[in-house]
């Protein structure tokens with residue numbers, strides 16, 4: 296066995312590792328969380344740790360051959376969107392029979408996202424939200440996006456139960472916190488409602504997600520799942536109801552279903568588009584008679600995974616940029632550029648003629664010189680970064696076009712464009728229109744809604760009537776598979792231009 300000294304924010308540990316083991320795996324086995332968005336394939340370069348005497352190394356491909364000293368990167372605080380939106384459907388408050396399990400019943404609504412988990416603790420007598428908490432999804436150490444995590448479950452023996460275990464542990468940690476915070480017992484948590492994308496829900500329930508990643512992309516389940524607390528060993532009432540909300544397809548999950556269902560009908564928006572942009576872009580066009588939805592593989596550009604200086608929406612990320620300068624999340628020197636900052640930078644480059652309509656960038660653009668960054672290295676945008684942005688934005692724009700064609704509508708017949716999720720909440724819509732991520736024809740109609748998935752999970756927690764709303768929505772919904780759609784390739788190519 297080889298000895299390693301590990302320096303981290305809270306001190307120094309000495310650990311032992313097998314000779315030739317990969318450093319990432321060793322650190323992970325000892326409980327350190329290392330961000331590894333490409334799932335340890337050596338592609339993304341985001342799993343770097345500092346090896347004394349050698350400099351920074353990609354831990355996923357670095358083997359332990361001799362005793363070494365490792366410095367872990369500081370854990371950064373994430374900017375996680377928890378706000379519910381204020382266009383929420385109003386339905387009668389009726390949490391259902393689980394209420395009878397305790398004299399002081401509480402419930403938890405959970406938005407189980409790929410990047411973050413958002414929990415809402417609700418007093419089920421009054422219906423009020425007692426506490427909201429958000430944590431990063433600990434599965435990120437196994438891959439930043441759903442495909443990396445699915446690969447992990449299929450390539451690593453025991454990988455599926457490992458991923459299920461870390462997510463259940465994280466949920467239980469939060470349930471324990473709630474119990475302590477409010478001074479209740481675990482048995483007083485009698486109902487938990489969960490929304491999330493289809494892969495996250497498979498991983499939560501320990502169901503093999505591999506078919507989600509392979510054509511024809513058929514998940515093992517999409518319907519609502521009802522379990523008890525004891526089925527998942529959750530730290531709540533053993534007979535408490537665990538309700539996993541229904542999905543539509545492999546890439547249009549319960550987070551989208553819950554989000555659309557949470558929006559109140561209005562005279563103001565007869566026809567509207569619902570967009571949730573992340574690694575995938577989930578899109579729905581809602582009209583009075585039908586809902587047409589699709590998902591596009593937008594690529595990880597807006598999550599920072601394949602951008603040279605990219606990072607998630609964490610402390611140290613440049614989140615906004617214009618000719619007057621940049622904004623950094625947290626009060627520290629910049630470390631990288633997150634999705635909203637990236638959109639601003641590309642919009643600036645287009646506006647100033649530094650990027651051509653076909654995406655050509657003459658030379659790397661320095662966003663922040665090295666003397667202003669935390670690492671001393673400049674933050675810049677390369678030609679390859681621009682190409683990644685083109686791929687992502689054209690996939691979304693082409694998806695919207697296909698929905699409009701299927702509904703026989705023109706852009707000017709769309710009353711509103713609702714943006715769901717953290718990314719949609721933070722990016723500058725003007726910049727998004729400049730780069731062609733969102734059509735400029737939607738100018739003045741865009742409304743960021745915040746955490747729609749969490750809002751939907753809360754509605755499901757508070758009222759059994761929300762089930763009817765969801766069932767009605769599912770009956771009216773048609774899913775379009777874009778990967779074999781005849782118009783998609785052409786639309787995608789057309790939208791690559793700036």
Ligand code: FES
Pocket residue numbers: 330331332333334335336337338339340341342353354355356
């Ligand atoms: S390069 Fe190591 S996780 Fe991506």
